Amino acid sequence: KQEVTQIPAALSVPEGENLVLNCSFTDSAIYNLQWFRQDPGKGLTSLLLIQSSQREQTSGRLNASLDKSSGRSTLYIAASQPGDSATYLCAVMDSSYKLIFGSGTRLLVRP
Amino acid sequence: DGGITQSPKYLFRKEGQNVTLSCEQNLNHDAMYWYRQDPGQGLRLIYYSQIVNDFQKGDIAEGYSVSREKKESFPLTVTSAQKNPTAFYLCASSFPDGTVETQYFGPGTRLLVL
Numbered sequence: 001k002q003e004v005t006q007i008p009a010a011l012s013v014p015e016g017e018n019l020v021l022n023c024s025f026t027d028s029a030i031y032n033l034q035w036f037r038q039d040p041g042k043g044l045t046s047l048l049l050i051q052s053s054q055r056e057q058t059s060g061r062l063n064a065s066l067d068k069s070s071g072r073s074t075l076y077i078a079a080s081q082p083g084d085s086a087t088y089l090c091a092v093m094d095s096s097y098k099l100i101f102g103s104g105t106r107l108l109v110r111p
Numbered sequence: 112d113g114g115i116t117q118s119p120k121y122l123f124r125k126e127g128q129n130v131t132l133s134c135e136q137n138l139n140h141d142a143m144y145w146y147r148q149d150p151g152q153g154l155r156l157i158y159y160s161q162i163v164n165d166f167q168k169g170d171i172a173e174g175y176s177v178s179r180e181k182k183e184s185f186p187l188t189v190t191s192a193q194k195n196p197t198a199f200y201l202c203a204s205s206f207p208d209g210t211v212e213t214q215y216f217g218p219g220t221r222l223l224v225l
Contacts, residue, residue, distance in 0.1 A: 004153070034213055043115075043201055043216035044154075089153060098169070099214065101153030 002027045002094045006102035013080055014110050021075040021105045023090030028068050031093040035064050035075050038087045038104070047088075048075070080109045114138065115217035117202050122222045124189065124196060132187045132220045134202035143185035144203040144214060147171060154201060160185055161207050189222060197224050 003026045013019055023033070032051050036044040048057045048064040050073070056065040063076040077084060087104045094100055115136045124130045136143065142161050146154035156169030160179040174193025179185055185204075189196045199221050203214040 009151075036216075041199075041219070041221070043117075043218045044203075045216070046213040049213050091153075098156060098159075099154075101155075103151060103153045 002030075002092060002100045004090060004092055004100050004102035006088075006090055006105050008105060009103070010106040010108075012108040012110060015080060015082060017080050017109075019077050019080055019107075021077070021088050021090075021107070023073040023075070023102055025071045025073075025092050025100075027094065028071055029095050030068065031095070031097070033064075033066050033073050034091045034093070034099070035062075035073075036089040036091065038089060040087075044089065077107075080107075082109050082111050085109050115202060115204055115215055117200075117217035117220050119220060120218070122220055123225050124222060125225050127191045129188055129190050130222070132189070132200055132202075132222070134185045134187065134217060135183055136185075136202075136204040136215075136217075137183060138204055138215060139182075140204035140215070141182065141207045142205045143179070144205075145169075145175075145177065145185070145187045146201045146203065148199040148201060148219075157187065157200075196222055198222060 005024045007022045034049045035047045038044050050057045050066040061078040066073045087106045089104045090102045091099045118133045144159040145157040148154050155171050158177045160166035176188045201219045202217040205214040
């Protein structure tokens with residue numbers, strides 16, 4: 001059974017710092033890996049989607065990498081801002097086309 | 112504007128009562144999903160539908176029911192059999208082949224038990 005783990009569970013950093021969020025998964029048979037952002041009490045917003053054949057995707061200050069063989073992904077946020085404060089969720093699409101989510105990393109960027 | 116709407120934003124359930132959460136999308140997506148989110152946890156799949164008049168159970172379907180009579184609508188009923196319904200419920204939609212494009216999420220409904 002696919003399991004997705006995110007470390008750390010919470011992170012607090014000063015504004016301007018570069019940071020890395022980690023995601024690991026137990027079964028490498030995935031179609032893709034996705035990173036989402038969730039603001040308190042809100043729905044999810046897709047940030048990046050990496051196909052299983054890809055190594056990384058970039059969008060603005062965000063860069064996500066995927067190492068399928070080791071079951072790991074990282075989300076790199078450059079020059080963090082207070083507006084980046086949110087919960088970041090990692091999810092993998094398994095062989096039955098279902099999204100399996102991690103429990104998220106709650107990020108606070110202090111001004 | 113294209114998107115997914117969920118209503119109500121907050122819903123209160125009395126013991127033994129069935130309640131229905133609404134989900135509507137105008138993105139012309141064939142597939143729709145219901146997830147449950149508990150505090151500090153990720154999302155868990157309740158039910159999903161790839162096409163009108165067809166739906167499948169997810170990982171935690173017990174105590175829930177759905178219908179898919181229209182492409183745009185996928186209501187979720189939380190029945191009295193669901194003993195711990197307090198949670199945040201999220202609806203999503205996508206094209207059937209979700210390997211290329213992501214799922215789009217609604218704003219969520221928070222269900223509380225009186």
